[in-house]
Amino acid sequence: MNLKFCIIFSFFLRNVIGRGGYLSNPSSSASDLGFPNHGSARHLFEDNQSRHPRTDIARGYMTNSELEKAVKEFGRRCSHISRIYSIGKSVQGFPLLVIEISDKPGKEEPEPAFKFVGNVHGDEPVGRELLLLLANWICDNYMRDPLVNLIVDKVHLHILPSMNPDGFSLRRRGNANNIDLNRDFPDQFFPWNDDEDARQPETKAIMSWLREIHFTASASLHGGALVANYPWDGSPDKRKNYYACPDDGTYRFLASIYSKSHYNMSLSKEFEGGITNGAAWYPIYGGMQDWNYIYGDCFELTLEITDNKWPNAKELPTIWEYNKMSMLNIVASLVKTGVHGRVFSSDGGRPLPGLITIKGINYTVQTGRAFADYHRLLVPGERYEVMANVPGYKSKATSIWFKEEEAMNVDFILDPEATSEGTLPHSICDCDCSGRSRLLPMGYFWGIHSEVYLVFIVALAFLCFLLRQRIKFNLLKHGQSPKRPVPV
Numbered sequence: 001m002n003l004k005f006c007i008i009f010s011f012f013l014r015n016v017i018g019r020g021g022y023l024s025n026p027s028s029s030a031s032d033l034g035f036p037n038h039g040s041a042r043h044l045f046e047d048n049q050s051r052h053p054r055t056d057i058a059r060g061y062m063t064n065s066e067l068e069k070a071v072k073e074f075g076r077r078c079s080h081i082s083r084i085y086s087i088g089k090s091v092q093g094f095p096l097l098v099i100e101i102s103d104k105p106g107k108e109e110p111e112p113a114f115k116f117v118g119n120v121h122g123d124e125p126v127g128r129e130l131l132l133l134l135a136n137w138i139c140d141n142y143m144r145d146p147l148v149n150l151i152v153d154k155v156h157l158h159i160l161p162s163m164n165p166d167g168f169s170l171r172r173r174g175n176a177n178n179i180d181l182n183r184d185f186p187d188q189f190f191p192w193n194d195d196e197d198a199r200q201p202e203t204k205a206i207m208s209w210l211r212e213i214h215f216t217a218s219a220s221l222h223g224g225a226l227v228a229n230y231p232w233d234g235s236p237d238k239r240k241n242y243y244a245c246p247d248d249g250t251y252r253f254l255a256s257i258y259s260k261s262h263y264n265m266s267l268s269k270e271f272e273g274g275i276t277n278g279a280a281w282y283p284i285y286g287g288m289q290d291w292n293y294i295y296g297d298c299f300e301l302t303l304e305i306t307d308n309k310w311p312n313a314k315e316l317p318t319i320w321e322y323n324k325m326s327m328l329n330i331v332a333s334l335v336k337t338g339v340h341g342r343v344f345s346s347d348g349g350r351p352l353p354g355l356i357t358i359k360g361i362n363y364t365v366q367t368g369r370a371f372a373d374y375h376r377l378l379v380p381g382e383r384y385e386v387m388a389n390v391p392g393y394k395s396k397a398t399s400i401w402f403k404e405e406e407a408m409n410v411d412f413i414l415d416p417e418a419t420s421e422g423t424l425p426h427s428i429c430d431c432d433c434s435g436r437s438r439l440l441p442m443g444y445f446w447g448i449h450s451e452v453y454l455v456f457i458v459a460l461a462f463l464c465f466l467l468r469q470r471i472k473f474n475l476l477k478h479g480q481s482p483k484r485p486v487p488v
Contacts, residue, residue, distance in 0.1 A: 057171075060313020061125050062132075064094055064165045070132055071097045071161065078139035081105065081152050087160070088205030091176035094165040096205050099135050101157040110342060110373035112216035112334040113156040115298075116327070117206070120182050120220050120288065122167015122174065124309045126319060127221025131161045133320050134327050147328055154335045158213070163202055163220075175200055182220075183284065185291035189236050193286045206288065210296040214368050216334050216375045217254070218292055218300040223311075225304035226264075227271045228255035233278035233287040233302075243279035245293060246363040249379045254333065255301055261329045263322035278302070297366050299377055301330070338377040339400055341410040343367055343388050352414060354390030359397075380404045388412035388488075398488040412488050 075084035083105040118127025166176035230251035235243040259274030266274040292300035351372035387397035393414040
């Protein structure tokens with residue numbers, strides 16, 4: 001084998017086949033863009049900022065104005081299950097438009113919410129293209145595909161195609177102020193991002209977004225490697241070591257859902273199973289992922305979906321096919337696994353916003369404000385002790401165990417704390433339109449007129465039974481399987 005053949009063969013392996021398995025165009029390789037051509041390329045700061053990518057790499061990608069037009073056109077075409085709204089503007093005034101997809105868009109429901117964020121780094125534009133493809137695919141396949149039906153009917157999906165439109169138009173990593181938006185969030189270890197006024201408008205928009213909507217989980221789409229990354233992204237000593245967050249097991253499970261559903265991410269020789277802890281790979285600080293988990297009560301993954309940051313647009317259909325099932329399955333995991341339910345007061349049955357904790361895991365999940373619903377992601381196949389806590393009420397706990405692909409539904413009914421006059425009276429049975437029957441303490445009702453109370457109880461229980469049977473009949477009539485929460 002002569003030297004000339006070796007050089008040609010090496011060039012073929014590097015630029016035609018590529019690590020991620022995509023057909024690559026040599027004109028759009030990572031080295032041409034000023035970045036190392038290897039899967040571990042995760043940049044703490046932008047490399048060689050003076051070397052701008054060639055202008056022809058944008059050919060085939062939507063411009064910002066075309067993206068805005070495409071989002072609005074989607075809203076018109078798919079208005080029955082979507083709405084379009086803005087969470088703010090970029091430095092240069094471009095609207096940060098979001099697509100919400102749900103059977104009841106814009107209406108608050110006791111359902112989990114998921115968000116996708118694309119184009120965090122301006123020079124990683126694949127996410128903005130894939131997210132528009134995802135939205136359109138869901139629209140086209142609603143009422144045709146069971147997985148799509150599950151997502152639309154049971155989840156509120158929010159899609160922000162571009163967090164950094166200015167960086168995209170400038171063909172660089174940072175925004176118009178040349179700030180890396182994935183280093184601009186408050187950090188748990190170091191205080192350099194604590195000044196809210198100094199943060200970028202794109203960062204502020206994301207933070208305000210999470211204060212408005214209680215997201216259960218999230219994913220941001222990046223480029224430069226092929227791996228699903230999870231917290232923690234950094235460590236107190238800045239060393240490159242595995243630094244696990246309290247929900248490390250759950251995060252590994254979620255990352256594996258994406259990796260195993262992908263065409264070849266889980267086959268990675270660099271990252272076992274196609275997943276990695278951020279601090280073990282490349283520590284960063286001020287990242288959006290850790291902030292979501294700590295301050296936003298939201299489980300976020302950082303998804304590196306292409307080895308090349310800015311691949312040739314001809315590769316986009318293949319990249320979409322490789323990621324489609326991963327994107328759908330990670331959203332569907334919000335309702336296919338974990339423990340879900342609501343918290344109620346025993347005196348009247350009103351919703352009680354509070355906290356849900358898991359014994360042995362130092363992390364709390366807040367319930368929704370309107371419906372006091374919670375959606376706690378956990379690793380299937382294990383036992384957990386789940387506790388509901390509300391100020392002024394007695395905490396209550398229960399043990400659960402659920403299998404793969406099987407979510408648990410548990411409602412908590414809490415008693416008020418005892419006062420000087422004694423505990424407040426309780427209802428014997430709260431029946432609601434979802435077919436739930438919540439049994440409550442009966443001691444208050446037994447007294448000198450126990451016979452009257454007994455007749456009343458029997459009659460009320462019979463009415464609850466009839467109501468549940470009618471709801472069950474209606475659910476079966478519409479082809480649904482009635483899943484009743486376990487009252488605690």
